[in-house]
Amino acid sequence: MIGLIGLGWYMVDLSYYDRWYNDSLSLHKAFGMVLLLTALFKIAWTLLNTRPEFSSVMASWEKFLAHSTHGLLLLLLVLIPISGYIISTSAGDSISVFNWFDIPALFSVTEEWRDIAIELHYFLAYGALLIIVFHVVAALKHQFINRDGTIRKMFW
Ligand code: HEM
Numbered sequence: 001m002i003g004l005i006g007l008g009w010y011m012v013d014l015s016y017y018d019r020w021y022n023d024s025l026s027l028h029k030a031f032g033m034v035l036l037l038t039a040l041f042k043i044a045w046t047l048l049n050t051r052p053e054f055s056s057v058m059a060s061w062e063k064f065l066a067h068s069t070h071g072l073l074l075l076l077l078v079l080i081p082i083s084g085y086i087i088s089t090s091a092g093d094s095i096s097v098f099n100w101f102d103i104p105a106l107f108s109v110t111e112e113w114r115d116i117a118i119e120l121h122y123f124l125a126y127g128a129l130l131i132i133v134f135h136v137v138a139a140l141k142h143q144f145i146n147r148d149g150t151i152r153k154m155f156w
């Protein structure tokens, strides 16, 4: 997700004559679609399994804040790629995932809706960056100030 925000920010300023003009967008689209599939899997996993308990030092408002942030991040992991998909398939083109398989355009949209999708993609992606920064600072605070082993929960 962080990589895709960086790549998106870099690629929109390239001109047609840059060597990376086409490849950066293809990579962005392919990794973005893989991220969407991974996010759908993760959401199904979260719904079907129990998640690790929050640290016992956390107040109930902190647990609520952490829960809301996680929920928002999961929502963004779906909404950002879907808006990207709408932009890229608006003219009926399919999306090639690393020349490995194609994801077809399921519907076509008007130019007006394409422009709305571009705006949404922009605001949701840079908004996500702010939430990610908050999320990471919170994780580091728990790890190094509260010392409650929170980061270990990313791995097992
Ligand atoms: C979570 C996944 C994704 C993130 C975080 C992300 C992030 C970004 C960012 C930050 C930009 C630059 C916006 C700007 O500065 O104007 C961008 C542009 C773009 N992204 Fe994504 N993206 C994701 C997934 C996708 C997917 C799956 C597709 C298409 C299949 C896609 C297609 C595009 C396109 C076409 C642009 C250029 C839009 C324009 O013309 O301004 N993105 N993306």
Ligand code: HEM
Binding pocket: 001, 002, 046, 051, 052, 053, 054, 055, 066, 070, 071, 073, 074, 077, 132, 135, 136, 139, 150, 151, 152, 153, 154
């Ligand atoms: C270096 C970057 C990151 C660090 C250090 C980090 C750290 C953590 C930690 C420690 C947890 C467990 C919190 C707990 O259970 O108390 C967590 C959960 C979570 N993180 Fe991150 N995170 C990072 C980046 C991201 C990004 C980029 C996203 C998504 C856009 C994300 C989405 C989530 C979600 C959805 C959960 C909740 C998982 C669940 O319990 O089902 N994280 N993160």
